[in-house]
Amino acid sequence: MFSILFVDDEQAIREGFAEYAQFLGYEVTQAADGMEAVERCRKQDFDVVILDIMMPRMDGFTACKEIRREKDIPILMLSARGEEYDKLHGFDLGIDDYVTKPFSPRELLARLNVIVNRHKAAAQGNAPGATKNEVYRFGGLVIDMSARTVETDGRRLEMTPKEYELLFHLVRNHNIALSREKLLSAVWGYDFFGEDATVNTHIKMLRAHLGIYERHIVTIRGVGYRFDPVLEEAIQ
Amino acid sequence: MFSILFVDDEQAIREGFAEYAQFLGYEVTQAADGMEAVERCRKQDFDVVILDIMMPRMDGFTACKEIRREKDIPILMLSARGEEYDKLHGFDLGIDDYVTKPFSPRELLARLNVIVNRHKAAAQGNAPGATKNEVYRFGGLVIDMSARTVETDGRRLEMTPKEYELLFHLVRNHNIALSREKLLSAVWGYDFFGEDATVNTHIKMLRAHLGIYERHIVTIRGVGYRFDPVLEEAIQ
DNA sequence: CTGCAAAATGAAAAATTCATAAAAGGTTGG
DNA sequence: CCAACCTTTTATGAATTTTTCATTTTGCAG
Numbered sequence: 137m138f139s140i141l142f143v144d145d146e147q148a149i150r151e152g153f154a155e156y157a158q159f160l161g162y163e164v165t166q167a168a169d170g171m172e173a174v175e176r177c178r179k180q181d182f183d184v185v186i187l188d189i190m191m192p193r194m195d196g197f198t199a200c201k202e203i204r205r206e207k208d209i210p211i212l213m214l215s216a217r218g219e220e221y222d223k224l225h226g227f228d229l230g231i232d233d234y235v236t237k238p239f240s241p242r243e244l245l246a247r248l249n250v251i252v253n254r255h256k257a258a259a260q261g262n263a264p265g266a267t268k269n270e271v272y273r274f275g276g277l278v279i280d281m282s283a284r285t286v287e288t289d290g291r292r293l294e295m296t297p298k299e300y301e302l303l304f305h306l307v308r309n310h311n312i313a314l315s316r317e318k319l320l321s322a323v324w325g326y327d328f329f330g331e332d333a334t335v336n337t338h339i340k341m342l343r344a345h346l347g348i349y350e351r352h353i354v355t356i357r358g359v360g361y362r363f364d365p366v367l368e369e370a371i372q
Numbered sequence: 373m374f375s376i377l378f379v380d381d382e383q384a385i386r387e388g389f390a391e392y393a394q395f396l397g398y399e400v401t402q403a404a405d406g407m408e409a410v411e412r413c414r415k416q417d418f419d420v421v422i423l424d425i426m427m428p429r430m431d432g433f434t435a436c437k438e439i440r441r442e443k444d445i446p447i448l449m450l451s452a453r454g455e456e457y458d459k460l461h462g463f464d465l466g467i468d469d470y471v472t473k474p475f476s477p478r479e480l481l482a483r484l485n486v487i488v489n490r491h492k493a494a495a496q497g498n499a500p501g502a503t504k505n506e507v508y509r510f511g512g513l514v515i516d517m518s519a520r521t522v523e524t525d526g527r528r529l530e531m532t533p534k535e536y537e538l539l540f541h542l543v544r545n546h547n548i549a550l551s552r553e554k555l556l557s558a559v560w561g562y563d564f565f566g567e568d569a570t571v572n573t574h575i576k577m578l579r580a581h582l583g584i585y586e587r588h589i590v591t592i593r594g595v596g597y598r599f600d601p602v603l604e605e606a607i608q
Numbered sequence: 609c610t611g612c613a614a615a616a617t618g619a620a621a622a623a624t625t626c627a628t629a630a631a632a633g634g635t636t637g638g
Numbered sequence: 639c640c641a642a643c644c645t646t647t648t649a650t651g652a653a654t655t656t657t658t659c660a661t662t663t664t665g666c667a668g
Contacts, residue, residue, distance in 0.1 A: 148451075148472045238469045238483045240490070296644060313520035321489075327482035329396075334646055336626065356520055357625065357654075358533030532655055533625095570657060572615060593614065593665070 138183035138252055139163040143173040143199065144214065145191045156241040170194025174202045177209070184252050186244070188214045200231060210255040212247065214239065236326060272307055274365050277349045279307055288349055298323070299342045302335075306353065306363035315360040335360070374419035374488050375399040379409040379435065380450065381427045385473075392477040406430025410438045413445070420488050422480070424450045436467060446491040448484060450475070508543055510601050513585045515543055524585055534559070535578045538571075542589065542599035551596040571596070 140157060144150050145168055154164040165182065167173040171194040173187065185203060189196035200211055213234040232251040235244055270281035276289040281304055286293045295303070301323045306314065314322075316332040324330060339361060343350035354362045376393060380386050381404055390400040401418065403409040407430040409423065421439060423432040430438075436447055449470035468487040471480055506517035512525040517540055522529045531539070537559045542550065550558075552568040560566065575597060579586035590598045 148470075152470065238486055240468060240487075298645070311516075311519045313518065321485065326486050327479060329478065329482075330645095331647065333626090333648080336628090337646070340627065355626075359520065362519060534656070566656095567658070569615090569659080573617085573657075576616065576618095591615070 137161045137163070138248075139165070139180075140248065141165050141167060141173060141176060141180075141182040141185045143167040143170065143186060143191070143196070144188040145169055146188075153241050153244065157245060160245070162245070170196060170199030170202070173199045174206075177203050177207060181207070182209060184248050184255075185209055185211045186214060186248075187211060208259075210251045212244075212251060238326075272310075274349070274352060275367075277346070277352065279303065281308075286345075288347055293345050295342070295345055298338055299345065302338050303342055306361065310363040310365050313356050313359055313362045317360075319360060373397045373399070374484075375401070375417075376484065377401050377403060377409060377412055377418040377421045379403040379406065379422060379427070379432070380424040381405055382424075389477050389480065393481060396481070398481070406432060406435030406438070409435045410442075413439050413443060417443070418445060420484050420491075421445055421447045422450060422484070423447060426452065446487045448480075448487060510585070510588060511603075513582070513588065515539065522581075524583055529581050531578070531581055534574055535581065538574050539578055539599075542597065546599040546601050549592045549595050549598045553596075555596060 140162055142150055142153055142164055143166075147168070150166045150168075154166060157164050165176060165180070167176050169191045170187070173185065174194070176182075177185065187196040187199055191199075194202075196213060200213070203209060203211065210232040213231050215234055215236055232255070233247050235247060272279045272281075276287075278285075278287040280286075284300060286295060286300070286303065302319065305319065305323050316335040319335050320328055320330060320332070324334075339353065339355075343353055346352070351367050352364055354364050356362055376398055378386055378389055378400055379402075383404070386402045386404075390402060393400045401412060401416070403412050405427045406423070409421065410430070412418075413421065423435055425432040427435075432449060436449070439445060439447065446468045449467050450473055451470060452473045468491070469483050471483060508515040508517075512523075514523040516522075520536060522531060522536070522539065538555065541555065541559050552571040555571050556564055556566065556568070560570075575589065579589055582588070587603055588600055590600050592598055
């Protein structure tokens, strides 16, 4: 059991989660915006902080930076859509985990347990640092998720946020066929009701950027796309 | 697309949501109170149930408990703003999410998508988001359902969507004879009104692709087809 | 062995899918 | 406020896939 600071501007969400977590024996403190969160953190040591991104007065990113400047507390971000998730990586705030809304209280608690324990272990000097270095190499194609860079044969590629996110998601799930629908909800967010054709267009631009490495992105007719680490030609 | 049971005593709210969701292709059934909801659930399998809390005859919590006792369906609760959230110990009843009134149909649908997909993933024993790696091997024939690839002796086969689906369904039900009718409704969908001969043609093309491994697909005269993991010749 | 029904085959017509191009809508930073 | 850029939608055509159907072949019962 540990203490949690839950920061969200929607009272209903705070109450709902607090009720559930308290019932299970966790100690939950609430705050309605980033400003209040920072103040509460100054007064008390929590084991973990849950920060919503969109909040009045002070947003989650700023609050995260502020809290981190003063204390070493694991932080979990709540984000509603892919675009915000996208920013999480861009800011390099060293957040420990994120959960997209709507979340199941059960799942959120499970993740909290993981990051709190990890943090405690790290404090004892046992475990490695918080930010995992996610680098993939496929021949001359190097994809560094944490640095948020993509290189082809040593040349840095300039890509748009959506293209990065799309590529990252394909690469994280390499060798798995992803439907356009799945890609939309994973990269664009659960509440995006756009056309499947949107994916087509972004895939097209992504391929254009990747040059000869575009062949890693395989079209699966009737379904969507898949990232193949190994090129077909190389096999035969 | 999935089927939704929307339970609320206010007809205007039901109609409003139903119209919006149906326009987008969702199948929406309505019920005016908890009692009716429970009855409808007994008659039909819905993919998700939306329950208002305050209703005549039987309130949302009781209905939730009742439905949950009989079936494993994800449930989303509706609560009016200002209504007691401590009542939302509903999480103990295992509700999957809740939304406060007034809600945006768009957001509600987005959340429904999340909990329905989460539930389906859980039913398949997968972690949410993660895709189970379903790989079958029959000698030199390797079928990877998650990558959506088929290999014969290390060589990847190019197949059409229907051929993949047909093969996957036969393999998932290996050793079981499947009638053309069953194959049609499983692979083509329950609402497909085509000829049985359609199956013949696709089986033919599938066999052509499989080469020597075509012998895994056995014709059962007067019935349909069956996938045999072990070849007859190998036994004798 | 024969006849019949079922299944396989081949091929053409119909339907769908996806890449491409281009336009329209939004955002952001100066 | 404008301009540049990013995102999304829409339109189109080529290529592929699916379906249907006529014909041939096969398997089986009598």
